[in-house]
Amino acid sequence: IHKAFDDTPVLEGVSLTVETGECLSIVGPSGTGKSVLLKTTNALLEPEQGDVFIDGGSVFQATRRQLERIRRKVGYVFQNAALFDSMTVCQNVSQGLPDDEARRCHSPQVLPKVCAALEAVNLEPAEVLDELPAALSGGMRKRVGLARAIIGQPEILLYDEPSTGLDPVNSAVITLLIKDIQQRLQVTSIVVTHDIQQAFDISARIALLQEGKLHFVGTPEAFRD
DSSP: OEEEETTEEEEESOOOOOOTTOEEEEEOSTTSSHHHHHHHTTTSSOOSBOOOEETTEESSSOOHHHHHHHHHTEEEEOTTOOOOTTSOHHHHHHTTSOHHHHTTTTSTTTHHHHHHHHHHTTOOHHHHTTOOGGGSOHHHHHHHHHHHHHTTOOSEEEEESTTTTOOHHHHHHHHHHHHHHHHHHTOEEEEEOSOHHHHHHHOSEEEEEETTEEEEEEOHHHHHO
């Protein structure tokens, strides 16, 4: 992948393979392109050169319908949760479902899915369903964002700085949730993180991105060495 902004290179020929069911963390200095790389994975950003392949299918050569099918396989956990302030927790979580279901979050067909997603991230549905994001703590908002990402039962989860802005206790909670969800749901996980200890705790492999290029890809043990 090659990506630049205002003629300034951000990613310069980054090539990376993530295996099915693997949890891989991408670490590196701030501003080095970690989040940009993540956002190219499901075409939130388009590179100047290169392509992304998910299960053998091209993301950037796909038709609109093909891209929609690819995106259904992918859940995205945004930095700072990116919840809709005017929507309740129930409405926010249901946004991870197809449009026809998202509009009916309290229906008998959809509400159980919302509740199950909240329970999977250790939130009690009865306590949070009708709350607005402003009424929640930072850690709870992160978990609601994670519930939204998993409600559609994706095969791949992309995490953009899942612990940013959290205190050590809540950061540890999010780390445990990432591990639990990856193992329980057998999803493929890519985690952009500034937290090296988190990367050690959750990852089968770690990729170090610096100055737009990968400088290391390997196990946590090899990274420590």
